[in-house]
Amino acid sequence: MTPGILALIVLALTVIGYFLGRQRAVAAAAQQNKRLHSLPGYYGQSVALFTAVPAFLLMAAWLFLQPVVIESQIAGQIPDSVVEKAGAKSLVMADVRRIADGLDLVITEGGVSEDELDRMRAGLTDVRGRLANVGVALGSDVSPAVFEAAKSYRDIGKTGSLLRNIFVILAAVGFGAWTWSRITPEMRARNTSEIFIRTLLLGSSLVAILTTLGIVLSLLFETIHFFQMYPATEFFFSTVWNPQFRGGSTLGILPLLWGTFYVSFVALALAVPLGLMIAIYLAEYSGSRLRSFAKPAIEILAGIPTIVYGLFALITVGPLLRDWIAEPLGLGNSSSSVITAGLVMGIMLIPFVSSLSDDIINAVPQSMRDGSYGLGATQSETIKRVIMPAALPGIVGAVLLAASRAIGETMIVVMGAGASARLGLNPFDAMTTVTVKIVSQLTGDTEFASPETLVAFALGLTLFVFTLGLNILALYIVRKYREQYE
C-alpha cells in the first residue's frame, strides 16, 4: 500500500466519521429528548478532526523517520573493512539503497520471486548483471556483506511500511471511535472542535520556525562536518580557491567573497543612484500621466524572474560589453565579467530601491516641504537639503536590503560573472561569487563525504549570516527612523 492510498483511506474514514458523529448526536438528542449543546455539524466535525489529524501527523512523522531509523540499523551490519574500501560510510549506504531499489525492480520486471531472491547470494549469482538488466547500473561488483545489507534493508523497509499502515489506520479508527463514543447531547462539541482548529492554526504558524530551524541546523551540522575535514583557518584566510575532486584541494573563501562584493558593488553603484532618482522624480516632479505609465513599467522589472536577467546578461549584455568596450580597450576578452553581472543585477535592483525609497519619500511630512518652499528654496534644493536628510535612515535601510539581495543573487552571476575564482581589480575579468560556487559544488555529485561538496554548506552558512545580518541591520534602521515620525 503506497502512502497515497493510505491517505485516501484515512480521508474516507474521516468522511464516514463526520456522518457517524453527526448522526449519533442527532439520535441521542431525539432519544433523550434534550437539546444539543452545539449544532449537529460540530459533533461530526469533532469526530472527523480526531480521525484525520492524528493519523496524518503519525503518517508524516513515520515517512520522515523511517529512512533514518532503517539507516542506523543497517549501518551496524556493514563490516568496517567494506567501509574502508569504499572510502566512506555514506557511499556504502548509497549503494545499499540503490541495490535495494534495484531488487524491487528485479522482482517486478525480471520475474524473480521473493523466495528466489532469498536464495540469491552475491558471490554465486551475478547480482550486478541482473540489476543492470532492469536498468540499475552499479559502479563495482557487489560484495556479499553489502548485498545482505541491501536485503535486510528491503525487509526492514517492508515491515516498517506494513507497521505504518496498521498504526495509521488504527490511529484514525481509534481516535475517531473514542470521540464518537463520547458524544452526548451535553458534549460541548463546538468548543472541542474550535480548540482543535485553533491548535492546528498555531501549528501552521510554527512551520516558519521549523523552516528556519531546518535551515540553520542543516547548514550548521554540515559545516561542522566540513571543518572536521578541512581546517577553518585555511577556509577563512586562504586566497586560493582550487577544488580538486581527487583530494588535496585548497578551498579559500576570500576570492569568492571578493567577487561577491565586487559584483554587488557594481550593481549597487548603478541601482542606488538610478533607483533614488526615479523615486524622487516620480514622487516629486512627474505628472500623473507619466507616473501612471512609468511606475508599473518599473515594477514589472521586479516581477521578472532572475533567470531572464541571467539570459539577458549571457546573450546580450556580455557580448555587447566585450565587443564594444573590453576588446577595443584591451581590457579582456571574456563575455562573462564582473561588469556584465553587476550591470544586469543593477537593473534588477532598480525597482527594489525605487519602490522602497518611494514609500520613504512619501512618508516625509508635507509640512517640511512647505516650510522649505516658504523660505524660498527651489524644489531640488528642498529635496537635497530637507527631504533627503529626513529620509536618509529609511533610504540606508533600503540600500542595505538591496545589498542583501545582491549578495544572495544566484542566476545572474551564474550566467554572467563566470566561474574563475580570482582576486583582481579589472571589472572586465570573469570572477566568481559565493553563490556560483555553491551551485557548482552541489550540482551533480551529492554524496556528502568529501570536503569539496561539504564546503558548499560552509559557503551557504556564510551567505546566510551575511544576508541575515544586513536584513536585521536594515530593519533596525528603518524601525528607528519610523519612531521619529509617528
Added chain:
Amino acid sequence: MTDATTVSADAALQKKSGSLFEVGERTKRRQAQERRFRMMGLAAVTFGIIALFGLLGSILSNGVSSFRQTYITLDIYLDPAKLDKAGNRNPDEMAKVTTFGYAPLIASALVEQIKKNDISVEGLSDKDAGDIISKEAPASVRNYVLAHPSKVGETVQFDILADGRIDGYYKGRVTMESAQLDRNVNPEELVLADKLKEAGVLRTKFNTAFFTAPDASDTRPEAAGLGVAIIGSTYMMIIVLALSLPIGVAASIYLEEFAPQNRLTDVIEVNIANLAAVPSIVFGILGLAVFINWAGLPQSAPVVGGLVLTLMTLPTIIIATRAALKAVPPSIREAALGVGASKMQTIFHHVLPLAAPGILTGAIIGLAQALGETAPLLLIGMVAFVREFPGPPPEGFFDPAAALPVQVYNWTTRGDPAFVERASGAIIVLLMFLAVMNITAIILRRRFERRW
C-alpha cells in the same frame, strides 16, 4: 561650513544686481541647477523604461523564431522486409529494430523525393543530402510505426524535422559563409534545402513540438521541446498551491486573530520576516540536506521542488493574507460577535470570505514568483537530463522531471547556438505564464476588492 561660505558669496552676488525684475546670477545658477536635477530624474526614469524594453526586446527577438520550425515532407515506404522480419506485425518484436534500421528508409525516401522534383546540386553526395534531415527523424518514424503496426508495408507521408543547421539557415543563424567553416553542414546542403523549399517539400511551420516534445540531446537542438518541463512546473505549482495556501492562510489567521502578545508570537513574526529575505539558494541547500539526504526523497522529483518552493512562497502568502485580513473592518467582526457567533465562526463565516480576493491575489503572486525560481531547483537535481514524461499524479510527483526555468538554464549551457534560440523561446513561454497569472491577480483585485 561650506554652506555658510557659499551663502555669503551668493549674498555678495545678489547685492550687485539689486532689482527683483532682473534675474540675478545666483538665481540663474539655481534655476540651472534645478533643471539639471530634473533632467537627471527624467533620465533615470527613461533608463529604467529602456532597460525594461531592452530586456524584453532582446529575449523576444532571440526567441520568437523558436516557435517556427523547418520540416521536410517525405513519403516513406515502410518496408516490411526491414521493419517486421517475422511478418506478424507484433509491436514487441518490431521493437527489436532500432533506429538504425529506420535511417536508410528515410534516406532513400529523400533521394526519391529529390529525383521526383528533378533537383540536382553539384558536388552533393547522397550521404550529405541525408544530413539535412534531423538525427531525431528515425526515432520519430519508429515511434509512429510501433504505435501503428498495421501501416507497415504502406507508403506514409511524414513531416520530418530538418537538421538544426538547415533550420538555422532559414532563421539567419547559418549563412553560406559560416557553412563553409562548419563541419556539420556544407553549402551544397543549403542549396539543396533552397531547391526543396522551392519545390514545396521543405516548409517552415508552427512548432507545436516545442510545447509538447521532451528535451533532446546536445546534437539535436531542432527536436528539443518543453513538454517535460511544463509538466514538471505544473506539478510543482500544484504542490505549492495545495500546501502553501492552507498553511499560509492558517498561520495568518492565527497571527492576526488569535495570537496572544507573548514571546512565541514574537519569535514567529521575526522568523517570517527573516524567511522572506533569505536568499533562494539557501532554500535549495535546505531541500538537498533535509528532503533528499535526510528524508530520502528522490532527486529531480517535482515533490521535492514543490516542497522547497512551498517554504519559499509561505512568507509571501502570509504577508498578503495578513494584509487582507487586516483590511476587513472591525465592525464586521463586532456585528457577528454581537449576534452570537463564536470567534471561530466569525472568522470562518464572515472575515475569511471577505478577505478571500486579497488572499487569492497574494497566492497567485506568490505562485508566479515560485514558477520563475531557478536557483534552489538546481541544487535538488532538476538540471538532470530527463526525456521520459513523469507519470500521472500522485505517483508522477516522485518521477524525475524538469522545470521551465531550469530548462532554460540547462539549454544555455549547451554548445550548439541553436539552443540559445530555444532558451529564449522557453523564456517567452515562461513570461507568458507569468503575465497570465499576474493579469488574473490584477483582474481579481479590481473586480472583487472592496474598499470599506
